Amino acid sequence: MMRDQATFEPAASRVTQPKFWGALPARWNSDTDDELVCCHVxxxxxxxxxxxxxxxxxxxxxxxxxxxxxxxxxxxxxxxxRCYTISSAPTRPHTISITVKRVPGGKVSNWLHDNVVAGSRVRVLGPSGEFTCARHPARKYLFLSAGSGITPLMSMSRAHHELGDDADIVFLHSARTPDDIIFARELDLIASNHANFRTAFVCERVGARTNWPGITGFLSLPLLKLIAPDYLDREIFTCGPAPYMKAVRDLLDEGGFDRKHYHEESFSFETIAEVASQLTTAHVADALATDGELVEGNGFASAPIDTAIDTTYKVTFAKSRREIECGSGEHVLDAAKKAGVRLPSSCTQGMCGTCKVKLVSGEVAMKHAGGIRQREIDQGMVLLCCSKPLSDLVVEK
Structure with a gap:
């Protein structure tokens, strides 16, 4: 039986193409468009x-x-x-990806692995963060990562690759076994396409892959000198578990590296939150007492708050043009959440640094547990989760 040619419609013409084909869409803004749809796992x-x-x-x-x-x-x-580093590159603006390792006992990572599929919807805030090579242009880079800490450095590598920028990059990644190396094939592809992009993998043990031709053991200064003899001349970005990053800092100090060209990011926000949730009140108090000393100047109080008198102050968020009220005995982050202001946060214990912002004006009392560096405090940065107002505030957010 022949089709009526006048009414026949080819299958291809019945498919609705995405609107962004042929034109770049408007920018996504989490302040107004806070929901994303999973399109692939x-x-x-x-x-x-x-x-x-x-x-x-x-x-x-x-x-x-x-x-x-x-x-x-x-x-x-x-x-x-919970915060996760973006693993995709900004050169592919139509989608955004995160890469998540299932952490034993991890509430969020296990939930994501077990529940998020194509079609799932999640609320998202950001992007945020200062750990990026975009703010530190250099002729030569050294990327050092371990485990899931590979994700931000993969985003940087993908961006250089897709922009056709054959930057001089040495990417040295540490993993437990060869089968635990994330993005191994893609890194090999990037290296094959760009003459100045070189990879090296260090595995703690060979695991099931007995024919592993690479390096086994742990990163050391002699090994670093072998893989990147000119490491002293490179801009270094490091991400991984805290013990790994400490080991990297120690070996770089031993090698005489100038820390002005060193940048690091703690990738395991879930681990931080899990640890924080298990701390007793006494432990938190000890951490605050030893690492969260109040300092004078730069918007910080040198004396504790008088909690007997609860004064209400105005907090203005400069960029979003929101204003809220916050009592002198209340943390700014808690007051913001009550008022419906969405801000990045994770551990809420002053450990992870996710809620770090610039205090434009005003004074706060801040007790943190290591989530902010002294040089950042000197520059006027605060952690909203552990800061209480002592005056009206203006926050750069």
């Missing part, structure tokens, strides 16, 4: 997945490689915020 290793998201209204993502987003989730009736 990719298994990277036996315990690592990449989750790709797209804006429902097909907007473009603008960020710097190395930055992170904050997921606002509800798990078992409990609201939980």
């Amino acid at each position: 990719r298994q990277e290793t036996h315990d690592v997945k990449s989750f790709f998201f797209r804006a429902p209204d097909e907007r473009a993502f603008v960020f710097e490689p190395g930055q992170f987003i904050t997921l606002e989730l509800e798990i078992d009736g409990e609201p939980i915020n």
Whole structure:
């Protein structure tokens, strides 16, 4: 039986193409468009997945490689915020991805692995963060990562690759076994396309892959000198577990590296939050007493708050043009959440630094647990989760 040629419509013409084809859409803004749709999930290793998201209204993502987003989730009736580094490159603005390792006992990582599939919707805040090579242009880079700490450095590598920028990059990644190396094939592809992009992998043990031709053991100064003899001339970016980053700092200090060209990021926000949730009140108090000393000047109080008199102050968020009220006995982050102001946060214990912002004017009393460096405090930065107002405030957010 012949079709009526006048009414026949080819299958291709019945497919609705995405609106962004042929034109770059408007920029995605988490302040107004806070929900993303998962469009793809990719298994990277036996315990690592990449989750790709797209804006429902097909907007473009603008960020710097190395930055992170904050997921606002509800798990078992409990609201939980968790930060994950963006693993995709800003050169592909139509989607954004995070790469998550399943952490034993980790509430969020296990929930993501078990529940998020194509079509799932999540609320997202950001992008945020200052750990990015975009703010530190250099002729030569050295990327050092371990485990899931590879994600921000992968975003940077993908960006250089897709821009056709054959920057001189040495990427040295440490993993437990060869089968735990995330993005191994893609890194090999980038290295094959760019003569000045070189990779090296160090595995603690060979695992099931007995024919592993690479290096086994741990990163050391002699090994670093072998792989990157000119490391003293490179801009170094490091991300991984805290013990790994401490080891890197120690060996670089031993080698005489100038720390002005060193940048690091702690990738495991979930681990920080899990640890913080297990601390007793006494432990937190000890941490605050030893690491969160109040300092004079730069908007910080040199004396404790008089909690007997609860004064209400005005907090103005300069960029979003929001104003809230916050009592002198209340943390600014808590007051902001009550007022419906969405801000990046994670551990809420002054440990992770996710809620770090610039204090434009005003004075606060801040007791942190190591989530902010002294040089950042000297520059007027504060952690909203552990800062209480002593005057009206203006925050650069």
